[in-house]
Amino acid sequence: MLSQALAKLNQGRISLVTAFAAGASTALAFAPYNIWAIYPLALAFALFQSQSKTPKQSLFYWLSFGFGCFAVGISWVHVSIDTFGGMPLVVSMALMGLLALYLAIYPALCGYLLAKLQVSGRFASYWQYLGLFPALWVLTEWLRGWVLTGFPWLWAGYSQTLGPLSQLASIIGALGLSFIIALAAGSLALLAQKRWLPLLVVAPLIISLAYLAPKFNPITENGDSVKVALVQGNIPQSMKWEPENLWPTMVKYMDLTRNHFDDESSLDIVVWPEAAIPAPEVLVSDFLVGTNDVARFNNIAIITGIISKKPSGYYNALVVLGNHFNKQQNQGDYEINGSNEFLKHHLLPIGEFVPFESLLRPLAPFFNLPMSSFMRGDYQQPNLNALGYQVAPAICYEIVFPEQVRANTNIDTDLLLTVSNDAWFGTSNGPLQHMEIAQMRAIELGKPLLRATNNGVTAVVDPYGKITEQLPQFETGVLVTEVPLYQGETLFMRFGQLPLLLFSTLLLLLSLAFKYRTKYEK
Secondary structure, eight states, X not given: OHXXXXXXXXXXXXXXXXXXXXXHHGXXXXXXXXXXTHHHHHHHHHHHHTTTOOHHHHHHHHHHXXXXXXXXXXXXXXXXXXXXXXXXXXXXXXXXXXXXXXXXXXXXXXXXXXXXXXXXXXXXXXXXXXXXXXXXXXXXXXXXXTGGGOOOTTOGGGGGTTSTTGGGXXXXXXXXXXHHHHHHHHHHHHHHTTOOHHHHTHHHHHHHHHHHGGGGOOOEEEEEEEEEEEEEOOOOHHHHTOGGGHHHHHHHHHHHHHTTTTOSSOOOEEEOOTTSSOSBXXXXXXXXXXXXXXXXXXXXXXXXXEEEEETTEEEEEEEEEEOSSOSSOSSOOOOTTOSSEEEXXXXXXXXXXXXXXXXXXXXXXXXXXXXXXXXXXXXSOOOEEETTEEEEEXXXXXXXXXXXXXXXXXTTOOEEEEEEOGGGGTTSSHHHHHHHHHHHHHHHHTOOEEEEESSSOOEEEOTTSOEEEEOOTTSOEEEEEEEEEEEOOOHHHHHTTHHHHHHHHHHHHHHHHHHHHHHHHO
16 A cells, blocks of 8 residues: 555656656747747647646646746746846745746646536536636636736747747737647647547647638738838947946947938938937937937937936836928927837836835845836827837837737837847847747737847847848847838737637636536536
């Protein structure tokens, strides 16, 4: 009897290790590897291995799966903690472990409910894997993107940015792709049980949807284009916020821009990245006024990241210098604290605001990073005007929130714009995953996307999620290109995530009803 108990204990430990390994393998489905098939295979393996577990066992199994996902998939967060946080290695690793463990709670909740709501019957396993599991996976991913300001990084759907399902995002969004991946995983788990219905029904359905989605995408070129220059200053993070480097930094961006004023085809819009001007507007007003005049003289608009000071506090902001409404004007439109600006709404915890700051700030330099006391802008703000073009911006971390970007995009929006400073994360996968997420926003909303960063990835993305131009990382450079503009409105832009969330909630409620009926009949 003791030997049987020990064998059972060892078997449980082995399953936790394999769950971790399966979760860790999902990192290969995202940038820079983009092996998109790994994610549904890993989910299918976890479903098959956990099929006979109790709710409590399933909770710990999927916690281990989730811990593997995030301990490996977002290991790049450790770069900022270790390099710029001033913490001992043991402490920084512990913080990373706690973050990964917290994020693992959501797949653990999915696994627990999947086992808890299991019912008996001839078609019970079909319902569990093809109805309940996709609904639970989507709802727990959505919760992860909302609770405690949200962290929707590594949603399963992002693994398909360069995969065959990508264009479905124009209809159902990244979270909808998560549903499809969970559905595919459930089908594979059933096939492993020698249940062949998914092969006959679900597989043809997914293939048909992937084939038809591009054909029903209403986005088409409108015949207009805009010439842009995206400036990558490559300012070392260690120097960026040093007062003595303020003027050299601003002059560098101006010089890089000025080198392209004499191109045969004149520029329209120049973009400098997040906090390219690392100071409040009022402290650099002379530079801003001069740059406004230079931009007006050259018939361009310059969109730049800057710090905006309001009576309520400091904001991470974008402002437009030069011509706001027309290609040629008698004077530039910029004014300090003007209306043609964007104030970042979704702030990064620790990096831009510190929760419980009275307790945390004294503990370590990590909780006192430069500019970690920003105020929050409005959730919905007007588009920026640049030479009459309508630009919907998102600053850095904001691009990972599809509903916020959607709320700030309308039928008249010409371009999506995201600016960032990913120098915090060095040569890790973080900036590449960030770029991948931005590509998904372009597909969802059917708009060209510009991405200007301090040291990469600086790129232009078409409305189908393909990078058309980009600069090498970790080099100073300027990306100059003509960007075609598009017309039309995707279904995701019109309806967002609401239909998917309602459908998933309905499936969950049906599962609860089946479970209650089965229990009552007994």
